[in-house]
Amino acid sequence: MRRTTWGAVAGAAAATLVLAACTGGDPEEPADASEAAEGPVTLTIVTNAISGGKNAAEADWIADWLIPEFESAMEAEGRDVTVVFEAQGVDDEDYKTKIALDLQAGGGADIIGMDGIWVGEFAEAGYIAPLSEVGGSAVDEWDGWEQIPDAVQNALSFDGERYGIPQGADGRVLFYNKTLFAQAGLDEDWEPTSWDEVLDAARALKEIEGVIPIQLNAGTAMGEATTMQGVLPMLVGTGAQVWDEDGWLGGTEELGQVLDLYRTIYVDEGLGDPVLQQEAAGRDTSFAQFAAGEIGILLEGDYFWRSVINPAEGVGTAPMADRDEVVGYTRIPAREPGTGVNGQDFVSMSGGTGRVLNPGSENPELAWELLAFMNSAEAFESRVAGTVSITPRDDVNATVLEGDPMLTYISEEVLPLSSYRPGLAAYPEVSLALQDATASVVAGDPVEDVLAAYTDAVAGIVGDENVNDG
Amino acid sequence: MSAPAPRSTVRHYVSRVAFVVVVVLVAAFFALPLTWLVTAPFDASPTLTVEWPQWTLANFRSLAENPYALRSIGNSLVLGLGTIAVVVTLGALAAYALSRVRIPGRDGLLYALLLLSSVVTGTAAMVPLFQLMVQVGLINTQTGVVLAMSGGLLPTVVFILKDFMDSIPKSYEESARLYGARPGQILRHVVVPIARPGLAFVSVWVLVQVWGNFLLPFILLRSPESQPAAVIMYTFYTESGQADLSLISAFSLVFSVPVIAIYFLVNRRYGFRFHGGIKS
Amino acid sequence: MAPALALIGLFLIFPALWTVYLGMTDYRLTGLAAADPTVVGLENYTSILGDPGFWRSLRLTLVFVLASGVLGQTLLGFSIAWALRRLSGPVKSVVETLVLAAWVVPSSVGAFLWLALLDRRAGTLNALLGTEGTAWLIEHPMAGIVVFNIWVGTAFSMLLFSSALNGVPPSQMESARMAGATAWQQLRDVVLPNIRAHILTNTLLITLWTFNTFTPYLLTAGGPNDESAILPVYIYRTAIPGGQLGMGAAISLIMLLINLVIALASMRVGRERRRRS
Structure with missing residues (x-):
């Protein structure tokens, strides 16, 4: 409704002004492919990846493997299909804005890469639709689904419906520097079972000159990294979730425990560097410092291992030549054994990006074929050939993760314990409120005040009735 | 004293x-x-x-291997020079007209436009601009980006140029008219030469604005092949947002040199000088 | 004239009015409010005016505009133009080139240069001053963006004023000098009356630009703890990561009104001065 009204107004105003100006000339038709299904067909893919820049491995794979393979597979069936890749590779927020604008205007690529947590808000806005509605009956019949665990599928689902196919899975662990642990007289095979044990290790590390014992992401400068690698993994360790049937997390006792932990680390005991987490490039710096052996314990996702401290030529951005010997990893303990969600002893958070179909696609069934092709076992094997990462498919993981103890650990020990963020439209704002809360605590505000301010903030976002004050 | x-x-x-x-x-x-x-x-x-x-020179070599980097400089030039052409031509005409025609509330009107331009160049106008470009069929075209930027920059250019136009003594034009010059000739032979430092100045200003603009070209253009350098620069970050210093440093230089060079060219040719003392 | 009007109408007035309309809706880019935005009238405005974050942001913006724009860029720009006006040769061109280079360097590059300069661990400034470990942008975020903005924008005032100074009739300067006026007296009695229009132009434009510049975001991202969240950053945060485009549009309009008040005030001051002289 709105779209057409605005369109009409815009069109009328535009026409008047263009005529008045006598600038003449027909405006070009939008560049969307509009050929009939019979003739040559163009499919477009957009993802936040670009060759030579952000997520280059994915972009190169799309250009060098996917497009030629798919085009020739289609050719073998006697169909003339061209696949165009619109590489982006910018800040996630900017990318999200762009695809939202495109979808809102009824345009956009046929296959769109997006973060799993955007699915809810895009679906609510009517920009995307359940896969089976767009791609037809072939979607539910796809044999790939049984290879993708439900929890992983959920990352791209909303309201019990599949909107897209996830392209990977990740988990979060505590990384620690074994050299520093040895220096501090700690066991190099570390497996803490409670927050207190983590803090004890940090206290021991504090004795070493020039070392930041533990860095737990906080503050607004790090954005979602604060929530995913800070607040939420701790929160699930108290048994709470940011959202459950009872509503959104309010200023509960559990959140209070998390904020107390922040206070202990940054304010009371000086176990972390409170300035680092406020810097605009603080997360980069934390990577570099960990790689330089200046941080003892760091909570990060498995890509930290794969893409940051990876010593392989040109892969890691803060490579550690002796990564395999020096860096240890261990599961994140619940506050105390058994206090985690579902009574777990260890916890983790997972997120995931994936790809959805554009409901406005001219060739939705063919687009689904391409999407299924992108998620075939063969595709993932070629995708992870260069740098191994965890794929969503069990069959592929069984072969590619072999020989990579770290990713096998994540896949087998961490993912089964992992929690996911709610794919709801309000989540990004609640996440921001959580980041604000950590920032205030680290700046020295009393935890009770911060909890009260947080409760107000959440109530302002989702309404009083949807807040669970526990 | x-x-x-x-x-x-x-x-x-x-x-x-x-x-x-x-x-x-x-x-x-x-x-x-x-x-x-x-x-x-x-x-x-x-x-x-x-x-x-x-x-x-290894950093430049890896930059040259990047499929988008050098092309993006060319795109920036197209957008920059295109916008200069539109804005300076239209801006000069409009400023001259405004400076010579007596319209009540003229300065107020101009300032109102200037204020509106600050809204349109901000984050909040992104959706209207995008929808507008879709409606007029200029989405994903460099023409669209040039026009959208021109709309935002014109008021400022008119505002700056009007000051220069106001300082041109009417007597110059009157004597030209006495010799039978047509308005076009007066403009070309009397006004433009005197306003040249102003024109040179706004050209450089417009170029600087377009050169650094990220948001507009990013949302209005789809394919990375047509994106300008300001957008491509932001792609030199890793998955986790780390800056690739060897690419960024080399690209920063390559990205900055054309606009500095154009400044020198314009300055040397046209200068920011008035010739002789203008009596008011 | 007509094409200019058409362009302004279509690509300026139209989107601007549309933005004003958006400011009266609960429009969001995604979520339910994107599918079905409703007109909420002035609700956005009341909730903005009731948000302490807005007032804080406004205060920071005023400080930023006053310190970096009106005082910093204008005074420094004029001083450089004045100091260099009779110089020629390498000194003049070196100084002018440096000031201009800071201005023409793309904003993303400029911001990156300052991040490198002020970096806590590897920053050149800490190395020069022997203040290793000082996180300038965390400890003094406002001072950081003020200095940065002076660095970026001084060239405009410098160019404008050196053009203006060149337009001051040499004969008047000459007669003032013959009459034994000091530099300061020449400045006050001959130069300022001659360049009054330029001063007004400069003030209006610099105020408007400084109010609307988003580049400081690249330096501090508004942090730490919103200590450098000037209004354009506040709008960006509300509209993009926060997703509330309607609200963002409403803040833009409030910003426009503030600019209008400032403009009216400075025009009045300019007019009164002219009348007095």
Whole structure:
């Protein structure tokens, strides 16, 4: 409704002004492919990846493997299909804005890469639709689904419906520097079972000159990294979730425990560097410092291992030549054994990006074929050939993760314990409120005040009735 | 205020020294941040620190291998020069007309447009601009980006140029008219030469604005092949947002050089000078 | 004239009015409010005016505009133009080139240069001053963006004023000098009356630009703890990561009104001065 009204107004105003100006000339038709299904067909893919820049491995794979393979597979069936890749590779927020604008205007690529947590808000806005509605009956019949665990599928689902196919899975662990642990007289095979044990290790590390014992992401400068690698993994360790049937997390006792932990680390005991987490490039710096052996314990996702401290030529951005010997990893303990969600002893958070179909696609069934092709076992094997990462498919993981103890650990020990963020439209704002809360605590505000301010903030976002004050 | 001669000499000497010191400090203030731009791109392993580089051109080589980097500079030039052409031509005409025609509330109107332009160049106008471009069929075209930027920049250009136009004595045009010059000729032979420093100035200003603009081209253009350098620069970050210093340092330099060069070209050719004293 | 009007109408007035309309809706880019935005009238405005974050942001913006724009860029720009006006040769061109280079360097590059300069660990400034470990942008975020903005924008005032100074009739300067006027007296009695229009132009434009510049975001991202969240950053945060485009549009309009008040005030001051002289 709105779209057409605005369109009409815009069109009328535009026409008047263009005529008045006598600038003449027909405006070009939008560049969307509009050929009939019979003739040559163009499919477009957009993802936040670009060759030579952000997520280059994915972009190169799309250009060098996917497009030629798919085009020739289609050719073998006697169909003339061209696949165009619109590489982006910018800040996630900017990318999200762009695809939202495109979808809102009824345009956009046929296959769109997006973060799993955007699915809810895009679906609510009517920009995307359940896969089976767009791609037809072939979607539910796809044999790939049984290879993708439900929890992983959920990352791209909303309201019990599949909107897209996830392209990977990740988990979060505590990384620690074994050299520093040895220096501090700690066991190099570390497996803490409670927050207190983590803090004890940090206290021991504090004795070493020039070392930041533990860095737990906080503050607004790090954005979602604060929530995913800070607040939420701790929160699930108290048994709470940011959202459950009872509503959104309010200023509960559990959140209070998390904020107390922040206070202990940054304010009371000086176990972390409170300035680092406020810097605009603080997360980069934390990577570099960990790689330089200046941080003892760091909570990060498995890509930290794969893409940051990876010593392989040109892969890691803060490579550690002796990564395999020096860096240890261990599961994140619940506050105390058994206090985690579902009574777990260890916890983790997972997120995931994936790809959805554009409901406005001219060739939705063919687009689904391409999407299924992108998620075939063969595709993932070629995708992870260069740098191994965890794929969503069990069959592929069984072969590619072999020989990579770290990713096998994540896949087998961490993912089964992992929690996911709610794919709801309000989540990004609640996440921001959580980041604000950590920032205030680290700046020295009393935890009770911060909890009260947080409760107000959440109530302002989702309404009083949807807040669970526990 | 006339002081005895010796004291005045001392004071003169002291003030010369102070003058030199201040000029050096000011120059240092502006130069200091820029030094990184000339050292890091040539360093084998650039860091954030300014240091004597271990000379290499490897960073530029890897930049040349990037499929989008160099092309994006060309796109920036197209957008920049296109916008200059539109904005300076239309802006000069509009400024001249506004300067010569008496419309009540003229200055108020101009300022109102200037204020609106600040809204349109902000984040909040992104959706309307995008929808508008979809409706007029200019989405994903460089023409669309040029027009959208022109709309936002024109009021400022008219505003600046009108000051220059106002300073052109009407008597010049009147005498030209006496000799039978047509309005077009007056414009070309009388107004433009006198307003040239102003035109040169706004050209450079417009170029700088377009050169650094990220949001508009990013949302209005789809394919990376047509994106300008301001957008491509943001792609040199990793998955986790880490900056690739060797690419960024080299690209920063390559990205900055054309606009600096164009400034020098314009300045040398047209200069920011008035010829002779203009009596008002 | 007509094409200019058409362009302004279509690509300026139209989207601007649309933005004003958006400011009266609960429009969001995604979520339910994107599918079905409703007109909420002035609700956005009341909730903005009731948000302490807005007032804080406004205060920071005023400080930023006053310190970096009106005082910093204008005074420094004029001083450089004045100091260099009779110089020629290498000194003049070196200084001018440096000031201009800071201005023409793309904003993303400029911001990166300052991040490198002020970096806590590897920054050149800490190395020069021997203040290793000082996180300038965390400890003094406002001062950081003020100095940065002076660095970026001084060239405009410098160019404008050196053009203006060149337009001051040399004969008037000459007669003032013959009459034994000091530099300060020449400045006050001959130069300022001659360049009054330029001063007004400069003030209006610099105020408007400084109010609307988003580049400081690249330096501090508004942090730490919103200590440098000037209004354009506040709008960006509300509209993009926060997703509330309607609210963002409403803040833009409030910003426009503030600019209008400032403009009216400075025009009045300019007019009164002219009348007095």
